[in-house]
Structure formats: C-alpha cells, structure tokens
Amino acid sequence: MTRYKQADFEEDSSSIGSTQIAEGVSATATHIRYHSGSTIWKSRSLLEKCLILLVASLLLIVFVFGSLLSAAGNREHPLHVVHVGAQTSDEMYCLTETCITTAASLLTSIDKSVDPCEDFYEFACGSWVRANPIPDGKSMWGTFTKLDQQNQLIVKNALQKPFNSMKSKAEKKAKLYYLSCMDPNDTVEALGAQPMLDLLREVGGWNVTGDYFNISNWNLQTTLHTLQNKYNMGGLFTWAVMEDDRNSSMYIIQVDQGGLTLPTRDTYLNKTANEKVLKEYLEYMTKIGVLLGGEENSTREQMREVIKFETHLAEITIPSDERRDEEKVYHRMAVADLEELAPFMSWTEYLSDALRLVNKKITNKEKVVVYAPEYLANLTKIIIEYNNTKEGKIVLNNYLVWQTVRSLTACLSKPFRDAYKGLRKALIGAEGGEEQWRYCVTDTNTVLGMAVGAMFVREMFQGDAKAKAEEMINDIRTAFKENLKGLKWMDDETQLLAEDKANAITDMIGFPDFILNSDQLDEEYYDLNVKEDQYFTNNLHANQYNMRRNLQKLGQPVNKTRWNMSPPTVNAYYTPTRNQIVFPAGILQPPFYDIRQQQALNYGAMGVVMGHELTHAFDDQGREYDKYGNLHQWWNNKTIEKFKKQTDCIVKQYSNYQLNNKHLNGKNTLGENIADNGGLKAAFRAYSDWAEMNKEELPLPALNMTHKQLFFLGFAQVWCSASTDEAMNLQIEKDAHAPSKFRVIGSLSNSKEFSEVFNCPPRSKMNPLDKCEVW
Template identity: 60%
Template sequence: MFVCKRTRDLLKMARYKQTSFPEDDASSVGGIHLNEGTGSTGLHIRYHTARATINWRTRSKVEEGLLIVTLILSVIISALLIVIITSKSDKSGCILHIEPHIKANEVPCLNEHCIFAANEILRSIDRRIDPCDDFYAYACNNWIRNNPIPEGKSTWGTFGKLEQMNQLIIRNILEKPLKEYKSEAEKKAKIYYESCLDKEEEMEKLGAKPMVDLLWKIGGWNVTKSGFNIEKWNLAHTLKILQNKYNFNCLFAWAVGEDDKNSSRHAIQIDQGGLTLPTPDYYNNKTEIHRRVLDGYIEYMTKVCVLLGAVESDARRQMEAVIAFESKLANISMPLEERRNEEAMYHPMNLVDLEKIAPFLNWTEHFGDAMLLVNRRITQDEIVIVYAPDFLKKLSAIIIEMEKTIEGKITLNNYLVWQAVRTLTSCLSKPFRDAYKSVRKALMGSDGGEEIWRYCVADTNNVIGFAVGAIFVRQAFHGGSKPEAEQMINEIREAFKENLHNLTWMDRGTRERAIDKANAITDMIGFPDYILNPKELDKKYEDLKIVPNKYFENNIQVAMYNLRTNLEKLDQPVNKTHWGMTPQMVNAYYTPTKNQIVFPAGILQSPFYDTNNPKSLNFGAMGVVMGHELTHAFDDQGREYDKFGNIHRWWDNKSIERFNEKTECIERQYGNYKMNGRTLNGKQTLGENIADNGGLKAAYHAFLKSEATKDADILKLPGLNLTHKQLFFVSFAQVWCSSTTNETSILQMEKDAHAPSPYRVIGTLSNTFEFADAFNCKANSKMNQNKKCVVW
C-alpha cells in the first residue's frame, strides 16, 4: 500500500490510459497499479453489493424499520451463541489474553457497530490456523474463500472492493441531469463519461477511421497506407509531433517537476523510458510466462495493424522489427532495484552538455518546440535534471546506427507511431479493444471484460478527477472524519518521534534533525478546499475541451491539455499544498520534495476508518496507513531529503552506516521469501518494507497511548475472544486480504515496489516484538523468529 510519490515517477505525465499495458504509478496506496481495463487505483470492503443497495431503496419506511429490528436481534442472538461456544473452546492455537480492566463474565459490546465489525472479522479469520504460525492465513483465509476474484479481474482485495463502492456512488451522480451540477467542470466530467459510454455505438460506426485520420496527421505509418514517405522522414520532426503536440510517451520520458535539490523550483526532468511491456524481463524470454506474453504481444500488434489496413504477413514482419528495437531499449534500461539512490540518480546539466551525451537529438530545439505551447523560450543554457545519462548515451548510439539505413529509419518510425496507436486502441471499436485480450490474459491471467460503466467511471476519474472528486465529496465524505483523522496522525507522529530516542544506532544530532523533519511533515486530509468552489474548479479545467459523443477526440484533447498544464509549471514556484491524488482515490502517499503526506477521502471509510469503530480497528487499519506514509520520510530514499524537501547530507556518516546495516537486514529478510516458485526482490521493495515495519510500530504505540472514549474501546467484540491489542493486529492484516492470479503475482514481483500482500503481513509482524507478546507466540516460532530486523 502506501507509496512515496517521487518526482521521477511523475515523468509519465501523458494522460493517456495506456490500456495496452500497465504503467508505473507512484501515487498508489498499495501494490502495483495493474491495469484492469478501468484505470483501477488499488489492489483491493467487505460490504453491501450494488444489488442489495438498490433493493433496499425500494422498501417502505415500515419495512425498513422491521428489517433493522429483525437484523439486529438475529445478529445479537448469533453473537451471544458464538460467545458461548468460543468461551468453551478456542482453536486458535495460542493463549488469548484478557485485558486487566475487562472482567471474564462481562457482556461484550453489542451496539450495531461492534456487531457488524465483529461479523466482518469472523467472516475473514480462519480459527484452524495458529496465528503464531502464519498470521496472514489466520486473518485472511476465510476472506479469500468468501471473495473469489471477480470475472475480468486479475487481483481482488479490500482496496478494490472499496473502490467499486466509490464507483457506484460516482456513477449514480454522473447519470443525473446536467442541471443538477454545480460547476462547468462537473458538467465536463459528465459529458466525458457519456462519450465513453457511447463508444459502444459511436465507435462501432467509425471503426478505424479516427486512427487512420490521425496517422495522416502525424506523418503516416509504413505498415499501412497512410501517407508515410521515407524520403521526407526525420526523427526529430516526428518526435516533435508525437511528444510535443500529442503527448505520446516514446523513446524516453520527460516532464516538468520539482527539483530534488531545490524543491521550491521546477525543472525539466528526463529519464529512461520507451518500453511497452512492463519490465525488461518480458523481452528476454526468461520464463514460459515471459514467452507467452511476448508471443501475445506480437499477435496483438499484428491484429491492430490489420484492422488499420495492413497485410498480415507484412505487418508481422515489421512489428517483429519493432519488438527487436524495444528489446534493445530493455537491455540498456537500468533495473528498478538499482535506481534507489536518489542522490546518485540526480544529474543536473545544461542542454549543451546533454547534446554531448546524447547527440541523436537537438535537445534545445526539441524542448524549445514544446515550450511554444506556453510561450516560454529555451536556450542551450537551460538546466535540466537527467536521471539516466547512461541510458540516453546508449540510446543515442543505437539510434544513430539505425539512421544509417532505410530499414532502420522505417523501424524507428514504426516504433514511434506504434506508441500512438497502442495508446489509443481503447478509444476505437470493439475489434481493436478485443485484440488486446490475449496478451492481457498472458500477462495478468485475466482478459478483462468488466461492465462498461465501471470502465467509464474509472476513466473519467483519470481524466477530470478533481471535478469528479467534488461530486464524490459532497455525496459521500463526512466532515467529522477529518478532525479525528488529524488527531490520529498527530498521535502517530508523536509515537514515531518518541521511539527515535530509543534508537542507539542514531547519533544525537541526526536524531534532533530527524525530529525536526517529522514535525515539519504536513498532512492533507480528505480533499483540497478549492474543488467545492465552482469558480476555482472551473478555472482549473477551463482550457480542457470536452465535446459530446466524441470519445476518441476527447482523449486527444485531454492529452494535449495535460501537456500544456505541465509545461506551465516551469517558471512557477512549487505549490507545497498541491494535491497529486484525487479525493475519491482509495489510496495515500508521501511526497519527499514537499515533505507531505496525503490521505484522500476515498480511503477514510470502512474498513480502513470508521469513527464508530473501536480504536483498535481504526489504528490497526488507517493508523498503519498513516504510520507507513510518515515512515516513508525516513526510508532508504526518503531519508535523503531534509525537512524542506531537498536532497543533501543532513545525517552523520556513522548514523548512515548503521542505518544501512539495519536496512540490509530488511533486504535480506524479504529477499529470502518465495512465492509461486520465485524469490522476492528485497532490494526493489526495501523502501516499502521499511515503511510497513516502521508504520506498524508507530501506529501500535500511538494506539496504546490513545484514550478510550467509548464502550467499543473497552469491551470485547462479540464472538471474538480477542483483546483489543490482538484486534489491532487482526485489523492491520485484514487490510491486505486479497487474491491474485499467478501471472499477476509474477508481474507484481517483477515490477512492484511493494512485497506481495502475504509478506507485507508476515514480514512486518515477525519483526514486531509487540505482536509476539500480544499473541503469546513462543520464541523462534514462525511469527516470532529470534532474529528480527528493526530499523525504526
């Protein structure tokens, strides 16, 4: 869950959904953003279905009252029976503690919130499993049995279920008449949503025409009869059209973002990029799954070419050459685990020096052309931040060699245009969208196929998310959650700071500066205030052109709008209160250059957070999310940034050495875990594992110090012979209950900065002394290993 939003990760500024293949997205609360065809934002409520919601609304008030009474009485009776049964026998395999202030014969909490909370936990835990043996299985086995992966999905868990509930809320509003909207921006969201829904009819009529028309505009494609002329072709000219006009991602990634060493200013940032498949491994045929994906990819490319008028045999030959070129890019790309040293990745240089490193392109001219959109002049003295100079140097050598032959030039253009074509296939007729299913099946174990309205809600969120967020907040977010969430964050921050005094490996000066940084972390909760002001919201989207029934054209306009909006930031000061995530997202993030943590309204809901729940459940779920994001400020990457969000050496060298020793333990621990016959990458997941471990510890100690304010905080939950200390850990673990296809599991292990869900629970808790004490786990049991890795 919970990911740092790092400046480099925002280089993929193109709005395009890139539905063909998953893209990096560092705004995630958890896990990789695997593309389910919806733009889904999380992995992962244990709640009412849409059908139940609709049926409920059809009942009369009398019926509703009778049903409530009947439901509560039946649940109370069931709960009391469970209490009687479980008091006689407990099969959990460990001794369960009773808090000193709770009498053995005391009646449990029987209000409706306690009953429902207990019911959800009972439906998830597996009493046959010893919690000291495998706590993930203990907490989640029955959840997994009761929640099979839905048709069309490749992964399913708590996050996804809550997101689907949010989608239903948004759908109900987006389908209301235009007159009920409070701003023009919200009306644009509705129009875009309807253009997406209409694609089933409009796009079928148009077929390939929108893409064919675009091919003529961008200079044609050798694969089809669309105006390509090799005698007039020029790489720099084609790149200007594709990147600087239409905002397609190809060859390399670039955007305007915050300067890591001077976070108050923006700078042009350049990084490696250009791959279509998720990781370089997919081009190297390392495993059977990699081979199936690569075979599916060539089939997909060929089908799309034929749909655009190509001859199949010729299209296959030319697309195989494109794959061979992408394989070269894969071979010169730096693996994710080798890109964790932020300071080592940071290379400021002027454009003259960049042209010496990578002379395949006149960089001053290229960026100057882009900046014409915002009337900004670029000179050779412009300082840019390069994160992958070695990649650009090798890329330049490859391109210069290919430009020596006609066949090489044709392949380069075919590759560039393919990036535009595959990006927009989801905006075309059904045959284009179906062409992707086979490769998606190979890549993720599912060929998609969810309801069209869900796809369109998620897509509208991606396109005009803050307008949708205004709709969502008015409908679903309860303001009372905000002050209580702020109090919880402050309590967790205090617990984190207090623990710093217990760390013998950190010198006094570094500790004091770390406390200063923790105090300086700003938190933003719920939503940005401006979205509820129609004038301010309209101003944000005033340059975005959305028209009815033109889904393909709307996507073009969105990409161009996002490019222009990004470029406008170059000479603007950094807005430290800017939201990088929309309010409806079931997610959270930390931004090191802003030293800021953000918790959108979308995640401040049950099962993560409910003001009526016992604090043990709230701190175990949402509290750990908060602690996780806060700890990101002190993980192996976040610790390089000071309290102002600038990279520099603010730690004592001895403390750095000892910190690295501690993190090496974490890296080795997670690197020894295996799943589906594969070893996890402990280095790639290091930052998230540090945040998981530190966040859990801070949240737990904050919970212990929090004041009990209601019966639910004191009395046991019905049917659960668990103390509130134990409930904290159960609540934490059940956040990660999920199911995933084998293919998606492998993709996650290769691409994701997070460990798979089971090991986010097992790895973290096995390092936690407090967990072992709460469940009375014997020394050196599986969940209480003698060797523990502790950083914070």
C-alpha cells in the first residue's frame, strides 16, 4: 500500500537498513526480559529454579563435548580460533540466565563445518539460515524481522487494552484506527468498492470506469490541485517542505523527480528481464479497474497506455547512483524560474493552492530547491505532447487517478486486496497473507507512530538503557576520532574540522520525551480525525493531516528534536542537515543490546550500528555537510581527491560481489558500505578500549571464543537472514544497502583486526592482501 506518511515529508536520512526492506513497511515471539541477580533468583519458584539448573547443566555438558569437538576441528584449522585459557577460579564461565540463553542462541546459528577465514557469514549464520526457512507469505526473514515482529506483539497487546486504560486522546485515536483496520464488524467488506467510487466522483471521475468523467471539462492544473493538494496523492513529480541543505536552520519547498509505480526505472526499461512483472502489473491494474466497474477489454487497453506513459517517465528518470553528489543536484531558484523550466502548469497557482490549507501565501519570488531540473524539463515535453490531443488527455487523467486508486486499494474489501498478490509475487517472490493484526499494527504505527510509541515505551523500554546507550555512543565517538589520526590521506586542517564535526554530532535515544506527556502528545494529533468503522476515510484523513503538518513548517525555524522514526522501529538513522544520529527504542533490545549481556556482544551489534550511523556523517554524501548541517565545501580539494580514491576502492570491491548472477552496484551502495566499514572499525576500537579499562568478563559457556571473537560473531549474527530470489534481485537493483551477506563479508575482509583475532592466513578469502579503508 502506497501512502504519503509522515516519514515521507521528513528530511533525507541514512538508516542502518534491515533485511525486510523488500517487504515494504516492516513488521513472533513474545518479548522476553532477561534477568540475573540474587533478588530475582529468590523470587523464583522451585520448578523455575530446577529448570534453570537443568539448562545450565545441559549447557555444561554441551560445552565439554563442544570443547572436544573444537579441539578436533582445530587440528584442521589450527590458526583460526584463539582458545580461552584454562581458569583455576570456581567461576570459569558466565552462567547467568542471560549468558546461558545468549550462548545457546549463538551456538545454534554457527556452522562449525565452515572455515571462518573463508566465509565468516556462512560460519556465523549457516545453521541459522537452515533452521529458519522464510515463513509463508514473506519474502525475507532475519534478525531484524524477528525483532520487529516481537515489537508488533507488544504494540498489539497495548492497542487491545480497554479505552479507559489509555493515557491520552492520541492513544485512543490509535486504538480507533487499529479497530477500523481490523474491521470486526466487516464494515469494509460490506462497503466493497463504494468508498472508492464516491472518491472518484469527487475528483472528477475516471475514464476507465466511465462514470462522471468528461474530457471536455478536464484540465491538468485543476486535476493536480484536487488529487495532489486536496488528497495528498502522488504522480509526475514529488515535492515537500523540508530543511534547506544550504541553510539547515530553515525549511524550504523542495521539488524532485518521481511518479513511477513499479520500484525501479529498469523494471520498465528492461522489458525482457521484467516481462513477468510487467505482465502482472497490467493484470493488477485491469483487475482493479474491473472491480470499480470498468469493462475488461477497454480497461486493459487503457491501463496498457498508462504503463506506456510511466515508461516515458522511466526513460527521463535519473538513476540514483548518478545523483549521489548532493552539491551537484542542489538547484535553488525562484518559483518564477521553475515556471520557465517546467511550464506544463502554473507552479505559483499550484503551490498557492496547497498552502491555502494552512493559511499561508506564496508568490513567484518564493525560493524553492529543485533536485532534478533535467527531469522536469523533459517531463514538460512529454506532458505537452499528451495534453495536445483528446486521447493524450485521457491517458494523463487515467495515470493520475490510477496513482490515487492504487494507493487506497488496501483500504477496500478483500477482492481489491487480493488483486495485488500476483504482482507482489512477481516482484518479491511472496504473495503476502500475514495475519490481519500484524498488518494493522504496522499501519497504525505508520499513521500514529508517536501515540503507538508511547504505549510501546511504557510496556518495555528499560529506563537505564538510555544512559548506557549514551555511554556507548560517546565511547564510539572517541574511538572514531582516534581513528581519524591514523588516516594518511587526510590533511591536518581537514582532520581537525572532521573531529570538530564528530564532536558536534547530537544523538537522540529511545523516544522523544514529549510522547509521555498526554497534553503534548494530544497536540501532535489534535487535527487528525479518526473513527472506528471508517477505515477508508481514516486513510484519507491521515493523508490530509500529513499534508497540513508538512506545509505548516514553511517559514518556520527547524525543530531539530523531531523524530523521523517511531519508537518501536527496529532501525536507526543519521540526518545530515541536523548532524544527528537517532536510535529508537525498538532496536535497543536483544540481540542488538542488553545491559545484562557481554559487552563484546553489545559493542559488536549495537555498537556497530551506532558507529555506522556516526560514520554516515563522513560518507560520500554526509561529508559534504559541515558540523551545522549546511551543504558546502569545507574540505580542501586535494583531500577530496584522495577521499575519492579511497572510496573508489570500496566501489570496486562491492561491485565484484554477486548474487543470483547479478553484480552489486558498488556506486549506489557506496554510502552504506562506507558506514558499515567505518562503523565496524570504530566499534571494535571502542570495545578494545573498554576492555582495557574494565575487569575482564567471564566467557560464555560452550562457545570456546575470546571476547574479541565474540564481538565479530555478534556483529555478523544480527545480519543472519534469508530471502527469495525475487526479493534479493529487487534489493540489488534498488536498495542503497548491500545484501546482508556482503555487509558482513565486505566489512570483515577489510578489517585487519578481524584477521588478527581469528588468525586468518594472508590471502585467505577473509584476509585479502589488498584492503579498502576510508575511515
């Protein structure tokens, strides 16, 4: 389901990504809190104590046999594993509940038949992949997905509580929205196509269905005002009020390319490779048109023309890997100049019509930022050609109304929702079919993320996790700055400026404080109307609410404490215009983070995530912004040239990786790959510094690994995942993140510390002689 939501209007940011990217909005186990300590032990029943002792005994037995097997295995690979030395203390291993369950989880994922110096991803994740087949209906499955589903269950339980237990009106709205999605009274099914037909009448009709549409009265400008400004639908281009890259303290209108329905331009242009997808897309469009009253043959032909039009848009769309230089794509101009660049409509009238929603005015002297002037100029040629004939105008209207229809079909009855299955199967190898409550939890989180976040935080977020996470961030910041001093390609002056920028990075952890204040949370959603039995209308209201919230920012100073992700999200991000890193509560849980588990695992998992986001401030795009978040050149030219040589190594390295006979796009994934490598390096240094200053922790039982080896194992295992071929192909084509396997292999093969810790021989696959290093 495509919908303009709050995040679509937020500033560009770089996230850690996840293994469920191809699923769209991410979404089984019950959340388990691990405890240790004498007080908790005393509170347990006799049965619980016996069970824990039994598990501990079994793991000790596993450890004994594991040591023997490992010793035998080490005769084959004697250089690859550093053994924990014998200890005379009665406490040889950590046997707390957390340590036992953690050790068991790590062990069951490892494939001991794989040489860690040949393929560390298979070594760390091989058994996990075999034991975790992709669930029916899903295209990807991994650590991120499992934690996300765990968070969903927490939110579900919160949303199902009685209204009188809700702490705020906003939370009650979230519950109402959730109920409208769950549709316990089958209202959605009873209404069928009627809500969409009513909307089509309001927007001037659709030639596909033949109702209420009159080509003689049709006007492109009016149609865009209605569909895009009144109902916040997409088509032809994208625009929003966002932070000005060159003056990040203020908001400005930004205009960019857009308008494609299918996920990549290549899907339209490479017809041979994407024949199945294009066929299913046409089938999907036809089914929806027929469900809304269109005649099948006529509908199919009209939809074929829409695909042809979208193909023209794909032809002028600039590939993402050619748009990575932020300074080159930034074009600030007056609205009057935009009128000359793209005169297919009056931009002054269009923007004025939108801003009337929030009682703001605009003139043709207003400054806007255009990111794709070439696209808009070419778009004008296409639209003028279509707009010159009756048949062309019909195609334009069919395309624009289709953008509205397709974005709302998930809010209609089952036949409309089922129509998408064939296309979804072709795109990502799975038809979907997740439990309705999971879809509705995700959808509610999309629309009322902060209200849902308040419930989530009260249910699970541990108060001391925030302070501990802050300590870890500062450790990693310090380590990153120390690593700067060892870089030979960076001049001294730029190095000092880079250190200054690292010091200036702000962070937000867990959740925004205002969500626990009922009055402030209610203010966030005061003008969002939600009713229990009106799911379709609730979605329209959500679109309009987000439009107003976005437009209200124009002319206002930037609120740098506003979050782009809701607290339950299993992700993290960096925003260059704010020079800010953010870690929602959703990811600050095992296996990423647990204050009771070994610090090696915390630094290897969550620490690398933190290092990843911090390094985004210095990737090929983030480095163009200064410590205040303003876009301009603050490095000298020689250092920029040397930086590009370092990054060329990364581009070539990742472009040589391939899956399903497809090479990765090392240029498109460059920023994320730089962040992965820099984040790993900073986190390992931070952990090493921590280990030197603190008492050595007891090793985990049965694993037979040093703490530093655990660091790298913890890093790798959060990326354990499985994917359908279709979803993987789509990720390779579209995603700025490399597939999980290569996020592990790529970073570790560049790490001399990894090779030292696992004693990997020179020229082994995980220890190549030539390594890439940026940060």
